[in-house]
Amino acid sequence: MKREKHTSWSRLDNAAKIFPSTVEKSDTRVFRFSCELNDEIDPELLQKAAERATESYPNFNMIMKKGVFWYYLENCDLKPVVTEESSPVCAAIYEEDSRSLLYRITYHRSRINLEVFHVLADGTGALMLLKTIVYRYIIYRYAELFEDELPVLDNDASFSQKNADSFSKYYDKTIKKPKAKMVKAFRLRSERLENNRLSAIEGFASVQSVIAAAHKYNTTLTVFLTALYIKALSMEMSVQSRKKPVVINIPVNLRQFFPSETAKNFFGMISVKYSFAKRDGSLEDIISCVNEMFKEQLTKDKLAVRMNSLAALEHNPFVRIAPLPLKNKVLRIARHISVRSETSVISNVGRIKMPRQFDGLIRSFSVFVSTGNIQLNICSYNDVLQMGITSSYASTDVQRNFFRMLTSQDIEVTIRSNDSYAERPVQEVSEECSSAENAE
């Protein structure tokens, strides 16, 4: 009898544990990174590049299985199959009981998309993989340009470094979270798109022009865009809902604060709160408020506290011994409650760096994250700033407010969108009716 190779497996990392339980038709927990090149994509070379690149990321070649108490990941020898983009942006990836990979590589015209189920990795981890795929593809596709010298990708982490669970590494039992009262945040209320579709509208602008506008208010690009977004949301508030604050949660890459090269999840959250009932609501005032909150929360100590409160769930003995179906129910309810204290999320991936030699070949990068609500996603490559707003609402009023405010600052914006938005104006849904739908 032939001896079988031992299948290795791993637990879900701390942040990943919540994702499979909270997958919903309207929020698939999938995010997409895309890279647009100047020329049309060659599918065969992309397939070759994808296979080569994923070999160096063993933590992506996993399938998810159900245990009695937790989900877990098991190594597999499946190879990614590159296909032409044919499903909606951030369409569901994980299907119960199907032995399939938890990411998807597709292309459309000149764009390469990598869609990842959040259980595998966070933005930073997935971006490492996309960069490697693009790097491989460009080297195969334009081999003649790099005959003398191969460009180098800034990424040299070992397999075990990429596979490390940094949450458990930095878990400190002694840090306790101060009890905070939950505030009900302002939530958008509007008709949802049919068939749980996600509208993805992205705007491209020059990084320099947005920075110049931010400098007029003596602030940074991130703070400026956050403030604009809060303002854009506030324009949709009714007089009643002005009593509730706008709360924006922002995932933070913990690798900047706690040394780690992991390609799995390793992020924390900070939240920015602005009350239109208590403050004057001018852009200047929002900027100063956001600025203060960023300064206050973006410290190692503050982030450690948040990180530990997340890990505490996993270390809670009652949660641990609950069988998986029960755990799924509890985590889903917990999420429905916690979502009430959040207006929206801003996910800023920051500057994406590729080797200098690729400058004339790559046009832009994009990022989209699935949401049951509305979410702003930002990334930049060289001078191209991408601001992608994903939303499960049919109305595009927040998107319109946001981008119109940018153009009113004399910033040139180019919009691109998938076909999931209402072609006709949408009617507002009354508050009671939609909250009943939400409670379900």
Add this chain to the structure above:
Amino acid sequence: MQQCRKCRINVDGDKDRCPLCQGELTGTPEPEMYPKITESRFGSDFLIKLISFIAISAAAICIGTDYIISGRITWSLICIGGIICAWLTTSVGITYRRRILKNITWELILITSLSVIWDRFTGWRGWSVDFVLPCASICAVISIFIIAKVLKMKSGEYMLYLIIGGFYGFLPLICLIAGLTNITYPTVICTCLSVMLMAALFLFRGKTTKDEFERRFHL
């Protein structure tokens, strides 16, 4: 590039209206950067809905006919029992249609329990524990084994189902000890087979079996 005058933005692609304000666009359209998505006509739960509809219709017709013929409800109750059982087994089969081993395991548990219930409510003649329970266990374990070998599955894929099947194979023995069994030879064969299966799993696949337990039961 198309433009929306009201939003003062450029619009990439080929749009009828501005994606932001649904206003008119000027300029020349360009090729779309997002594919048109066509929704499939039937949702994923279409089959389940279809068989549920068939089951409900069949039940309604039975009761109706019964009432017309005899003026009250007699034999249609048994029909409805049959329809419910058929509906249950088919929907489990459809739900796990992509995972054949899981399908067999669930069907084994479902069919044996349903036959015990039938036996109980039709005057306990013991056929369910005499024949159905041991025979179904034997068939399930043997078919899991053959399918796993034919499809060249890795041990991680079929191990769990063999283990469950092996344990399930001791249920007839428990029934025998409890004195529920009249005809014993199917039970004896089933028990022997389960002992052999568990021994083989333990001796030849001890490490894999242990690993599988560890994975499935990790806290």
